[in-house]
Amino acid sequence: MRIPLALAVATVLTGPVLAAGPSIEGCTACHGAGTSQTEGIPSLGGMPALYVTNQLFMFREGQRKADPMNSLAEPMSDEDLQAYGAAIATLPAPTYQGPAADAERVARANAAIAKHRCASCHGAQLGGDKGVPRIRGQREEYLVTALTTYKTSERAGFDPQMNEVAGELSPNEIADLAYAIARKP
Amino acid sequence: MRQNSLKQACSMTTALALILMAGAVCAKPVPAQKPGEPPVVTNNVDRPETSDEAVLALKSMTMPITATPLDKLPLDKFHLPDGFKLEVYASGLANGRSLQLGDKGTLFVGSRIAGRVYAVTNQDGKRAVKIIAKGLHRPNGVAFHDGTLYVAEISKISKYPDIEAHLDQPPAPVTIYDDLPKDEAHGWKFIKVGPDNKLYVPIGAPGNNLIPPETHAQIRRMDLDGKNVEIVARGVRNTVGFDWNPATKLLTFTDNGRDWVSEELPNDELNVLTKPGQEHFGYPFCHQGNLPDPEYGWGKSCADYTAPVGLLGAHTAALGMRFYTGTQFPAQYQGGIFIAQHGSWNKTQKTGGQVVFAKLGSDGKVTSVEPFLTGFLENNELIGRPVDVQVTPDGALLVSDDLNGAIYRISYDAKHAAK
Numbered sequence: 001m002r003i004p005l006a007l008a009v010a011t012v013l014t015g016p017v018l019a020a021g022p023s024i025e026g027c028t029a030c031h032g033a034g035t036s037q038t039e040g041i042p043s044l045g046g047m048p049a050l051y052v053t054n055q056l057f058m059f060r061e062g063q064r065k066a067d068p069m070n071s072l073a074e075p076m077s078d079e080d081l082q083a084y085g086a087a088i089a090t091l092p093a094p095t096y097q098g099p100a101a102d103a104e105r106v107a108r109a110n111a112a113i114a115k116h117r118c119a120s121c122h123g124a125q126l127g128g129d130k131g132v133p134r135i136r137g138q139r140e141e142y143l144v145t146a147l148t149t150y151k152t153s154e155r156a157g158f159d160p161q162m163n164e165v166a167g168e169l170s171p172n173e174i175a176d177l178a179y180a181i182a183r184k185p
Numbered sequence: 186m187r188q189n190s191l192k193q194a195c196s197m198t199t200a201l202a203l204i205l206m207a208g209a210v211c212a213k214p215v216p217a218q219k220p221g222e223p224p225v226v227t228n229n230v231d232r233p234e235t236s237d238e239a240v241l242a243l244k245s246m247t248m249p250i251t252a253t254p255l256d257k258l259p260l261d262k263f264h265l266p267d268g269f270k271l272e273v274y275a276s277g278l279a280n281g282r283s284l285q286l287g288d289k290g291t292l293f294v295g296s297r298i299a300g301r302v303y304a305v306t307n308q309d310g311k312r313a314v315k316i317i318a319k320g321l322h323r324p325n326g327v328a329f330h331d332g333t334l335y336v337a338e339i340s341k342i343s344k345y346p347d348i349e350a351h352l353d354q355p356p357a358p359v360t361i362y363d364d365l366p367k368d369e370a371h372g373w374k375f376i377k378v379g380p381d382n383k384l385y386v387p388i389g390a391p392g393n394n395l396i397p398p399e400t401h402a403q404i405r406r407m408d409l410d411g412k413n414v415e416i417v418a419r420g421v422r423n424t425v426g427f428d429w430n431p432a433t434k435l436l437t438f439t440d441n442g443r444d445w446v447s448e449e450l451p452n453d454e455l456n457v458l459t460k461p462g463q464e465h466f467g468y469p470f471c472h473q474g475n476l477p478d479p480e481y482g483w484g485k486s487c488a489d490y491t492a493p494v495g496l497l498g499a500h501t502a503a504l505g506m507r508f509y510t511g512t513q514f515p516a517q518y519q520g521g522i523f524i525a526q527h528g529s530w531n532k533t534q535k536t537g538g539q540v541v542f543a544k545l546g547s548d549g550k551v552t553s554v555e556p557f558l559t560g561f562l563e564n565n566e567l568i569g570r571p572v573d574v575q576v577t578p579d580g581a582l583l584v585s586d587d588l589n590g591a592i593y594r595i596s597y598d599a600k601h602a603a604k
Contacts, residue, residue, distance in 0.1 A: 050249060057250045057279075062320045063300045078251045078279075131247025153369040156323070158250055158298045161530075163369035167392050 021087045022080065028091070035094040035137075042142045046093025046127065046134045053085030054131055054158045064155060093127070094137035101183040109180030112173045116165055126181060131158065136184045143178035248570065250298055252279040252590025259568045263560040265595060268515075271558070274583055274594040275305045275314050282587045283375055283505065284575035285327045285334075289349045292575070293317075293334055294585060294592065295327040297373050302327060302336055304352050305592065317348070317355045323369075325425075326376035328384060330409065335384060337374040340365040342386065342411065362411030366391065366400055371423040375505070375573075380434050384409055387438075389423035394443045394469050394480060402468055404438070406461070418458050420465035420490060426505035426573065432520060433549070435459060439503040439524060440493075442472055444531040451476050453503040454493035455524070455543065455551055464491045495551025500529035501537035505573030509542075511580025514597045521545065523557065523582060525571035538562040540571050540584055558584060558595065 030038065034045025044052065058064040060073035060081070076084070113119060113126075121132050128134035135143065149155035150166035151174070157163065169177070253259075255276045263271055275292070280299035286292055292305040302318040318324065318336065326337030334348040336358065342365075343358035345351075366372065371389025378384050383406040390402040404418040404427075417436070427438035436458040442451040451472035458464060467474070467490035469481045474492030477485060497503040506524040521544045528538035538561035546552040561569040570588040577583060582595040 050247065054247075054250050058298060061300045063298055081251065129247075131249075150369075153367055153372070156298070156369045159247065160369045160371070160373075164392050167368075167370060 022083050024084065024087045024091075027084070027088065034091040036139055039139070039141060040145075041139075043094040043138055044088050045091040046137075047088060047091075048128050048130055048132070048134070049082075049085040049089035050130045051085075051128060051133045052088045053081045056081040056084060058158060093134060096137055096183045096185055098183065101180060105176050106180045106183070108173075109176040112169070112177055116168060118165075118177075121161065126184060135181050138182060140178045140182035143181055144174060147174045147177065248567070248588045250280050252277045252281075253588075255591075258589055258591055259560075259563075262563060262568060263558060263593075265558055268599060269595055269597050271593050271595050274592040275312055276589075276591045277314055278303045278305075278585075278592065279590040280587050281585050281590050281592065282325055282572040283327050284573045284583055284585050284592070285329045285377075286575060286577065287329050287334070287349045288332065290578075291349050291352065292583065292592065293327040293329060293348075295325045295336065297323050297325050297587070300324065302334075304348075306352065315352055317345075317352060318358070323373040325373035326386075328376045328378050330378040330382070330384075333409075335361075335376060335378070335409075337376040337386065339369065339372040339374070340367045342376065342384070344409075360411075361409070362386070362407060362414070364414070366398075368401075373425075375425045375427065377427060378409070379406065379436065380429050381406075382409065383407060384411075385417070385427065385436065387421060387424045387427075389421075390468060393445065394478065396469060396481065404436075404458075415462060417461040418456075418464055418466060420468045420470075421456075422468040424456075426503070426525070428507050428522070430457070430545075430549075431508055431510055435549075436461075437494075437506070437508075437522070439497065439506050440466065440468075441502060441504075442499065443469070443478070444500070446472075446476075446479060447499075448532050448534075449499050452493075452496035452499050453501050453526075455495035455497055455503070455506075455522070456491065456493050457549060465489075466491050466493075494545070494549055495543055495554065497524065497526070497541070497543075497554060498536055500532040502527035502529060503537075504571075505575075505585070507574050507576050509576060509582075511576050511578075511582075513580025514582075515599075517544075518542065523574045523576075524554075525574050525584065527570050527572055527587075528561065528567045535562055535565050535567065538567045538570060540574060540582075558593075561586075 030041050031044045036043040056073045059069040060076055122135055123129055126136040147166050150162045153163055265271060278294055280296040281294040281303055282297055283295040290307045294303040300319055300321045301316050302324050304315045304317045306313050322338040324336050324338050328335040332347050334345040336343050341360055341363040343360050345355055345358055368391035370391050374387055376386050385406045387404045388401050390397045402421055403416050404421055405414055406417050407414040421440050423441045424438045427436060430437050438456050440454045440456055442453050454473055456466055469478050470485040471477055471487040471490050473496055475487050504525050504527050506522050508522055509518045521542055524541050524543055526537035526539050529536050539556050540558035541554050542557045543551050544553045561567055569586045572585045572587045575583040584593045
């Protein structure tokens with residue numbers, strides 16, 4: 001279900017940002033209405049508004065590089081970023097629907113979550129808060145990419161804490177973490 | 186509900202248990218390192234784990250990148266000693282951090298995640314904020330010398346000649362040095378030109394606590410064209426602020442202590458470099474001059490490392506610092522140091538989030554550290570985060586706040602001081 005970029009951009013950018021909040025139909029065309037069905041595109045449901053605003057800021061300034069988000073965010077003012085942040089934050093969080101997860105992998109992931117104290121920032125249920133994203137129920141392949149690119153410093157957080165954390169993760173740990181966090185009920 | 190009970194659980198006993206536990210279980214032998222091989226970078230200590238209640242009660246420190254509008258700045262929350270007053274010098278500088286004044290009065294401001302360098306011009310009291318560079322890679326460091334602006338990104342230092350004459354159309358930057366690691370963790374830099382006309386460039390440890398590669402955890406200096414590079418200090422975890430003592434001409438720098446040992450230890454440090462090239466400041470083997478590292482301290486002696494001249498509190502995130510060289514403030518401030526503390530994240534009861542004033546004794550050691558500009562902490566949350574300080578030619582003190590994207594100016598008027 002890949003959306004042609006030009007079309008999506010056009011959808012997003014038509015219509016002014018109204019006082020009632022911007023239309024996010026253009027966004028959900030790619031991201032889904034909370035849960036993404038598309039490989040490589042993260043689910044945005046349940047994300048805290050501040051996290052979304054900060055990421056859009058970084059997309060706009062080229063500090064986080066990812067097509068098509070850089071060109072989408074480019075014309076946005078600070079107020080637009082905040083308005084999109086608030087609107088996206090109303091989308092329902094993704095919930096895992098698939099078959100039961102492999103208990104051994106989940107146990108390994110839980111050990112890594114404890115060891116690296118993921119919950120101290122992401123919250124006990126990994127639901128995020130303020131500038132820290134919700135990761136529970138996020139797409140598995142996206143989680144692998146995120147953790148790997150933090151590790152190699154290709155992706156920089158708005159705060160470098162994730163680079164520190166991911167620097168300590170092995171590829172196997174990353175695979176287990178992504179597997180279990182994506183399936184966390 | 187859960188929030189509440191966790192907050193209560195963070196009382197003395199839990200915190201104490203955490204300290205004891207961290208101290209007791211963490212000793213692990215340092216992995217052997219064969220000559221010629223890259224150093225072994227091992228994992229962090231395994232404690233405390235997420236399952237510890239105090240860890241879950243840690244409120245993570247996140248903040249908006251966008252600047253706070255002028256009329257929403259929390260100015261009425263800030264406190265200063267009697268006779269001092271604070272005004273907004275400039276606002277709207279999203280994520281504005283390191284400060285450096287140009288010869289013609291332009292204030293240059295670096296940033297981390299905004300990727301921008303700002304210039305605040307000041308003509309007859311009228312100030313304007315310009316973005317002179319954007320899309321840079323964490324351009325935290327700005328230095329100025331003989332008309333030229335130097336900007337440090339994570340892995341590259343560039344210069345902008347005759348910048349103050351070209352603020353509206355800045356010249357293309359010329360890279361002078363790029364033999365730098367690319368790590369994001371502690372990779373952003375504070376830079377400054379010393380009295381020896383050399384550029385000082387720190388390279389932080391690429392993580393919380395590890396045996397750093399040969400290229401990290403140090404301060405280098407170089408000619409202004411990037412040549413003749415020397416390592417002047419080693420064992421420096423992450424310094425984000427330094428200055429030269431006007432009396433002794435010695436480099437004095439803050440250094441941020443490691444996380445996760447305990448909530449009360451180790452302290453951030455104030456250090457003095459007396460013998461460039463010959464001193465090791467302890468990281469990761471010994472912290473704050475007397476605390477062997479739980480993981481890497483075994484077999485090492487703190488006596489083998491240069492101890493700090495002052496301790497600045499645990500997790501306070503002591504960043505920018507300047508000696509007070511002006512004459513506007515009362516005499517007791519002369520020769521002391523203003524230090525910006527960004528505020529803690531690795532601590533359940535937050536500290537820092539203030540500017541402190543450190544006095545030095547005749548032996549060069551810190552005799553007192555007193556709060557100066559406070560009020561950035563409210564209900565255990567930071568509502569502003571000081572990053573750097575800068576003394577202006579008229580003796581006022583500028584302070585940057587990267588949470589609000591604002592620069593404050595602090596001045597003194599004896600008439601308003603309480604008698």
